[in-house]
Amino acid sequence: MPDTGNKKLNKDQIGQHLKSAVDTLTPNVLDRIDLSVPQDVVPYPYYYKSSWIHRKRFAVLAAAACLCILAMGGGSFHYHAMNRIIESVIGLDVNPSIELSVNRKFKVLAAEALNDEAVVVLGDMNLKGVDVNVAVNAVVGSMVTQGYFDESDNAILVTVTNDSISKASLLRTSIVGDIEKTLEENQVQAVVYDQQVVPLDEVKNLAEQYGISYGKAYFLKELIDQNQELGMDDMEKLSAMTMEEIAAEIAGSSYNLGEFADRKQEPVKDTPTSETAMTETETASESSPEVTVRTEETTVLTETATTAEETEEKVRPNRIEIDYVDYEDGSVYLYFVTKVKWKNPTVSVFDEEGDSYAAMVRDTSGSGCVIEVSGLEGGQSYTFVLGGLYPVEGGGATTITGYFDKPMIAGELETVDDDNDVKTTTAPEQQVTTAAASGSADESQSDTKAEETTAGKKTKAKEMEVKEKETAAEETQKNLQAAADKP
Amino acid sequence: MNDEELLKRISSGNQDAFRELYQNTDRTIYSFILSIVRNPQDAEEIMQETFLKVWTSASSYQSQGKPLAWMFTIARNLCYMRFRERKHQADIALDELTGEEAGAVCLQLENLADAMVLQSALEILKEEERQIVLLHAAAGLKHREIAANLRMPLSTVLSKYNRAMKKLEKHLSEE
Numbered sequence: 001m002p003d004t005g006n007k008k009l010n011k012d013q014i015g016q017h018l019k020s021a022v023d024t025l026t027p028n029v030l031d032r033i034d035l036s037v038p039q040d041v042v043p044y045p046y047y048y049k050s051s052w053i054h055r056k057r058f059a060v061l062a063a064a065a066c067l068c069i070l071a072m073g074g075g076s077f078h079y080h081a082m083n084r085i086i087e088s089v090i091g092l093d094v095n096p097s098i099e100l101s102v103n104r105k106f107k108v109l110a111a112e113a114l115n116d117e118a119v120v121v122l123g124d125m126n127l128k129g130v131d132v133n134v135a136v137n138a139v140v141g142s143m144v145t146q147g148y149f150d151e152s153d154n155a156i157l158v159t160v161t162n163d164s165i166s167k168a169s170l171l172r173t174s175i176v177g178d179i180e181k182t183l184e185e186n187q188v189q190a191v192v193y194d195q196q197v198v199p200l201d202e203v204k205n206l207a208e209q210y211g212i213s214y215g216k217a218y219f220l221k222e223l224i225d226q227n228q229e230l231g232m233d234d235m236e237k238l239s240a241m242t243m244e245e246i247a248a249e250i251a252g253s254s255y256n257l258g259e260f261a262d263r264k265q266e267p268v269k270d271t272p273t274s275e276t277a278m279t280e281t282e283t284a285s286e287s288s289p290e291v292t293v294r295t296e297e298t299t300v301l302t303e304t305a306t307t308a309e310e311t312e313e314k315v316r317p318n319r320i321e322i323d324y325v326d327y328e329d330g331s332v333y334l335y336f337v338t339k340v341k342w343k344n345p346t347v348s349v350f351d352e353e354g355d356s357y358a359a360m361v362r363d364t365s366g367s368g369c370v371i372e373v374s375g376l377e378g379g380q381s382y383t384f385v386l387g388g389l390y391p392v393e394g395g396g397a398t399t400i401t402g403y404f405d406k407p408m409i410a411g412e413l414e415t416v417d418d419d420n421d422v423k424t425t426t427a428p429e430q431q432v433t434t435a436a437a438s439g440s441a442d443e444s445q446s447d448t449k450a451e452e453t454t455a456g457k458k459t460k461a462k463e464m465e466v467k468e469k470e471t472a473a474e475e476t477q478k479n480l481q482a483a484a485d486k487p
Numbered sequence: 488m489n490d491e492e493l494l495k496r497i498s499s500g501n502q503d504a505f506r507e508l509y510q511n512t513d514r515t516i517y518s519f520i521l522s523i524v525r526n527p528q529d530a531e532e533i534m535q536e537t538f539l540k541v542w543t544s545a546s547s548y549q550s551q552g553k554p555l556a557w558m559f560t561i562a563r564n565l566c567y568m569r570f571r572e573r574k575h576q577a578d579i580a581l582d583e584l585t586g587e588e589a590g591a592v593c594l595q596l597e598n599l600a601d602a603m604v605l606q607s608a609l610e611i612l613k614e615e616e617r618q619i620v621l622l623h624a625a626a627g628l629k630h631r632e633i634a635a636n637l638r639m640p641l642s643t644v645l646s647k648y649n650r651a652m653k654k655l656e657k658h659l660s661e662e
Contacts, residue, residue, distance in 0.1 A: 008659070009604070011656065014624070014652060014655050014656065014659070015623075015624035017598075017600055017601045017603075017604035017605070018601075018604055018605055018620065019625050019627075020601045021598070021602065021604065021625070022514065022517065022625035022626070024595070024596055024598070024601065025521070025527050025595060025596070025605075026514050026518075027517070027531045029534055030513075033535060034539070035502050037542065037543055039542065039545065040543050040544050040546055041546060165640065328629060329629060335645075335649050362641070363640070363642035365645055365646040367646050367649045370641065370642075370645065
């Protein structure tokens, strides 16, 4: 291999070579762009433009105005009207395909059977006004009773459709947790595929064309897109299959599940460790998804962190190995060597002194996650403890611990310098730090880390105890002066 | 001044604003185009066309806080137009056409390791993977910026990036 000396390049080196290559190749075409070319003129002001967006905005404004008037005169009409709007649609596909339309309060507005088998499953159930978690449990329970999970390769697809990704994500976590609990209670082993989607015309058309649910159409389209050996011709064959048959086909043909591989979850019912964590979480999820998240961040996390680590060595042969950790702009990007799956992920972040920081797991995938954390100081090392993940290849809930540094940015160091000037704490070490800080964040991180940490801590201390610092600064200056006067 | 404000000024014919927007985005736009066409010569021409289109069509930009996504759309359309023209002229499949031209990268890069890594990325990665890898590694966009501007979930961007880098690592170690 030329110039690489037959050494294996790591990801950072590959990134650097790509950057260097593109830097070299990027042309400067600015001078070749003829700015004398007349610009297109929009014939009338933007706000008069009669596009559907504007009509929609006008309609929304008009509707809002009407609702305000009604609310003023008519008490709780607005409240009830909002509760009648479908905000999310939950799709459940086994072979019976059922869609639950849900309002913003997570109450079921309608339960629709999409095929004949679903009509039997729903039977006389009146799910209108029922909490979505209760409704899902009832539907899955009915499917179990009717013998849809009697085989060894059972599978269920859960689809959450919502315009808001965060709301869909919360709902999905809550519902999948409930389904797994119901399956576990009924001693059923089943693969749970779950996905959150947005409405797309293309997928709607596919669903109509093949007479399947939106969720199943979305799932199959993704499956076909991810596997070159599959084409849209296979849609007909796949759409006629049950989820169980599709799961068997995926396993038999080793199809790439793409993003769904990250979302595929199998119920775990083994070690006391995972049971503890799950029970805690699911108790929380009975009230509302928002509550679940907050609870995960506090109590469940601690439970999982301690008990999981204690039993990890004895129970679990498969361990999760971290590939690398990257901090960027309030987010910690975490990548694993091991493929993982998630169930109610939890995280906590501590500094070297044991102080904890607000953190939450945002985006999870089979190969990593993003941890959002706030309130960190530059130039310090932090420890995170992550729970609620499982090795794909088998094993119970795992808790892993890792470390990262938040680099000191130049702006923060300048603040230190300014403060030093004002407070006259002209310690020689801090001047060195400031000089180094004028370079990039990376340079300052590698060369002056110890000094930066000191400086960062001093910045915080000054903000909190200005008066004490002023006194201390004067004393420091006197001491330094005394030291300087000595021969 | 951010790109959104620059585009507003460009729409009223401000050439300085255009130059500033160009300086802010040239590497990003070039990386994006290169990831699609996989050929530096075509990428250069399309980059020029893209910025010209940005100049002429700035008034049609509807402020949604994503000027880069709008520029990507222009660039993508121009790339596909180029493919269609080529296909029409040569009457060969799109894949054959782009695959054939990916090798031209080496010629312009003196650093052979740079050339090899870039060429591998252009040859073995899928289009979305190329876009994500080049926008992050070469253009310096954050994962969340890529997700927002390519309209992909952040988790998809992260997993595709990770998968693509692993592919590259493996491919380069086998070379």
